[in-house]
Amino acid sequence: MAAAVTLVGAPATEELFFRGLLFGGFSRWGFWPAALLSSTLFALVHFDLGSIVPFLGIGIGLAWLYHRSHTLWHPILFHLLFNTISFTILALA
Template structure:
């Protein structure tokens, strides 16, 4: 019984995680003002990951409790790759349907990117690699994992709502993404699945936004 409780996150651990993340967000405001914003965000998310992993250790929860077990890693990777494929097919189908009705889908998914090359690289690293890991660790690894004892659907809906609402202002893509990430995590039991889908989705959105801003591609898309 004690071992079973260890493998399930408890309310105290979840509350501590939330409090620690709020403290980190507050203290990030004291970082030097002349540091690039994207650098500060990257550092904050890396520290966030370290703090959450440290909390698991401190509370004596095994990696399995947050979807970090090597046991489910292979299944998580396969689920993540399949999820990327199906998300790509769904997005392409939706885009073609909109195009058929005379609506250009690209402005609907456009992401504003930095102008300088350095900031652009930082943006891809922070938003495409670091943020998906940090966000999935908290929203799926902690929130979903704690709530799943109340049922798969409540865990999916509440973790998705928290994910979308905290992305201010919430967009349809975040609600859809949150549902997909939660489904991938729930089906695989591994955080690798939502991290792969999340990172792939972000990188594709950023890449499309960058490509459509280039004169050559812009002329093709907006003749």
């Protein structure tokens, strides 16, 4: 069950919220303010101080994917791939 939530549920719901709702709403201020604000919030909700900078970078990359493609499918698929790789590495460790 945890795998299904991590691999499928989180990418879909997080991208809908952070890229679709937050980034989309903040984008009236331009790409960088919207990307930095939505990505900072994305990093903070992962509750790991040591991962704030990497998650901030991932969030900016996902915002860029959404901005360039004009669809949430690209960031959702990238997020799913990222979570799958991370989950696999943790499961094998």
